[in-house]
Amino acid sequence: xxxAKSDVPDHKDSTAYPENPKFLNALPPQSELxxxxxxTAAVTKRFKGVGTKSHAIxxxxxxLLVLDSEAGGLLRVNPHxxxxxxxxxx
Numbered sequence: 001x002x003x004a005k006s007d008v009p010d011h012k013d014s015t016a017y018p019e020n021p022k023f024l025n026a027l028p029p030q031s032e033l034x035x036x037x038x039x040t041a042a043v044t045k046r047f048k049g050v051g052t053k054s055h056a057i058x059x060x061x062x063x064l065l066v067l068d069s070e071a072g073g074l075l076r077v078n079p080h081x082x083x084x085x086x087x088x089x090x
Contacts, residue, residue, distance in 0.1 A: 033057070033066070033077060047082025051075055 031054035035045040051068030054075070058065045064077040065087075072090035077083070 031055075031068075033064070033082065035079070045082070047077070050077055050082065050084055 030049050031051050033045075033047040033050040033054075034043055036042070037044050051066060051073070052070035054066050054068050056067040060076075062079075064079050066075045066077055066084075067073075068075050068086070071086075073086050074088040075084045076087050
């Protein structure tokens with residue numbers, strides 16, 4: 001498993017999602033969304049199957065928007081339980 005590039009903006013004023021979300025991409029190419037405590041570097045949550053080859057995490061209205069590159073879609077992810085819905089797909 002390797003860490004994928006992630007375009008995570010610095011949301012210093014975000015109280016809904018204070019930790020830094022990152023993606024881990026494994027083979028097969030299902031992505032895992034991982035919450036990391038920046039003070040301790042501890043993984044605080046791990047959500048498997050959040051798209052395939054996903055990237056570009058953006059906090060939006062209490063959710064996370066994620067590009068699901070392999071499926072050509074945009075996902076809305078619940079940052080508390082990892083559930084997600086497809087908002088748009090090619």
